[in-house]
Amino acid sequence: MYVAVKGGEAAIEASRALLAASRRGDRTLPQIEVAQIEQQLGLAVDRVMGEASLYDRELAALAIKQAQGDLQEAAFLLRAFRTTLPRFGASLPIDTARMTIARRISAIYKDLPGGQVLGPTVDYTHRLLDFSLITNEEPPCAPSAEAPLDADMPRATAALEAEGLLTSEPDDGRTPPDLTREPLMFPASRAVRLQALARGDEGFLLAMGYSTQRGYGSTHPFAAEIRYGTVAVEIVPEELGFPIEIGDITVTECQMVNQFKGSKTEPPQFTRGYGLVFGHAERRAMGMALVDRALQARELGEDVVAPAQDEEFVLSHADHVEASGFVQHLKLPHYVDFQSELELIRSLRAEAAARAETALKAAE
Amino acid sequence: MSDLPLLSVRCLDVRFGALAAVDGVSFELWPGEVVAIVGESGSGKTTLLRAIHGFIPPTAGSILYRSDRFGEIELTRLDEPRRRLLARTEWGFVHQNPRDGLRLSYSAGANVGERLMAAGARHWGNIRAQALAWLDRVEIDVARIDDLPRTFSGGMQQRLQIARVLVTNPRLVLMDEPTGGLDVSVQARLLDMLRRLVADLGLSVIVVTHDLGVARLLAQRILVMQRGRVVEAGLTDQVLDDPQHPYSQLLVSSVLAA
Amino acid sequence: MNTTSYTFAYLDEQTKREIRRALLKALAIPGHQVPFASREMPLARGWGTGGMQVTAAVIGRNDVLKVIDQGADDTTNAVSIRQFFSRVAGVRTTTRTEEATLIQTRHRIPETPLRPGQIMVYQVPQPEPLWRLEPSRAETRRLHALAEYGIMHVKLYEDIAQHGRITLAYDYPVLVHGRYVMAPSPIPAFDNPKLHRSPAIHLFGAGREKRIYAVPPYTDVISLAFEDHPFRPWKAEAACALCGSTESYLDEILIDDRGTRRYICSDTDWCERRRTRGKTA
16 A cells, blocks of 8 residues: 655654754864854855844854855844844934945045045956965955045035935934834835845845846936945933944945936936945945835836836845745645646546537537 | 706816816716717816726816716715726726726626626626627627637727626716727727617717717717817707817817827 | 743744734634734745744643644644644644644645634635736735725636636635635635634634734635536545545545556545544545
């Protein structure tokens, strides 16, 4: 008698053990340290923190190690941890104008107060494999600037705002909703959209942003400024009543300005696409800024014709934890439903054959 | 004809910013009457029609409708559930482009049957019988009942849209350039059919057209619109044969481009 | 992470209260999809995170939990979810339908009739019954609010026109309490009649899509159809090769590569109980 093979508890346990062994790899090599991942795979850590919406470099590095370098899986691990954390309170909004700058560039001005600060970037490396890394040669010492950076580093958009040429987006004073504590509903506010994009899949943001550059919801973007550095996080404890700093985080901010010819209610001006992400992640921040601007189509009275302008499409599909889970759930057994489809297809075929036979007889 | 109008439009305004697309329009539609709204492109006639149906909110004014179901109601203040109920039972809207009024990925039969099912019909055989009868009535080969509308010619699509709208016996039908975009010979056949159906069913119709021939053939009365205003109104023959307003005179002498 | 640092049934109490509020609303409006702030779970989206959150929100220390996937207690995902609740809630588990107070399921309703007081929790991949006809959830929400279901019947009409019958075999839409059209989750249409006036409580959780809905006890649940093309629940015309049952839903098993097939009960508990009582094929 044939008995259906079904995965029991023993099989699951064995599978988990095999996974752990596969993660360990060749046991003659030393295990990679979480601290090494945090330091030497820092951009992977940044991406995982961003997509998990949790700023914790050590736990992100741990998740990367546990996920064998699969960054989407690592973000998923960190999110599942995040969801169990108690909320002590909300910080004040971070002020990126007061950022300790590591890098700051503007593509719309040749020079501006504070200057262009190149900082660490792969932009001007030649993409040649560096074989010295195989032998773990130490790199030369980092150069230091002849003079400290200007203390005053206003955002490149400040001048446009002062001239009234850039959409004004004043703080309305309302507490923004928390996407991880309230269901996503449409139409979504810009605050909710930005939250969803900030934790969205980097590949998706990039592809959607790219599509707007190729005519699918064109927004005429200019990279007004990209800045990367550390900012202070402040909270106002109830018992104190004034803000105190609780630490620093590293963020990348991208502000795109986009030509806008004006509408019935708005004069011609520049509009803003905004990206703000954890860590050093310029591709991510720029993709986010492009999509943020595309999603303002409805508010600005533009035709919603392209995927990147359709907020329900973008926000429902930006999250790779959801996408990955649902795509991969097809691995789960579906034989009950498949069985019902089998029966249906068989009976439809039988009925079609019977009809054909009747028709044939009638023809005879 | 009843002694009360089916629809009374009073001082209706539709503004888009500074533009008054419809500017103080008033008229009445009586049961069983066909009124044509004529004018060149941009005169506001389609906007007026869409505002009456509720596709566009009017800026000011009143639209009084005598419903079978709800009695006398003010459409500008009607809630959405009741508006949509009326739209799929007592009213019909015939789009200029039949593709806007059809479900192109469903068969002709499903398109005609949809309003019956929305109204609660649950007997498949009856729904199909009515769809067949209506296809025949609008001169579509009944053998095509299971075919997709995208395989139909433009004229057939328009006749299918009309069958889909009329299958539930609406009282009020709004038509936006129903013959626009069709060849002249196809137009003639469609107009002939429309005239017969309107008479047979005793429909009350507002038809928007730039084609005075359509107005002459279908309508008892005509409203001439220019820049959002009704500049002349009257019996069809009177307006077309003896236009009083200079704009109507221009229109009738076919000087104006559509 | 040490599991002892998690609260009972994994979710914090505030979250459980939120979910219970959504469940109460769902029970009060049978078949209506209630949006809820679905949490990230330590299980992939699409693998039962909605069902798990519902179970976590309603489970108590005295509950007896049964978890099935495809009708079976021993499929991998059922085992995994059962283990999870054993670990984080320490509740008693069972494979016996009549012993369970709480049954989390994917794709089946047990053959053993449910009794008053039992709670069924369904894992739902797609809570929106209209999604294939209208992808925008903003629009489907409006259609539900206005009870405009013409489009659903258009699809059913078309099936019969093109194929002679309604070609839905699972996740077959139902009308609940004469008001809301509801997706019963991907159970085979064969199971739909078990929902009608069931004495048990039926709770549906869609984690990824962030919706909860419910069917309270003794509620009308009617599978959509036409008067002259009535709903027909389908199953294989065969008997179980193990217990001989002809009334239960059967899985088809290939036993060679020439297409030779056997059928066995999809409900493993039902099949075992019959065999213990001496029934054989």
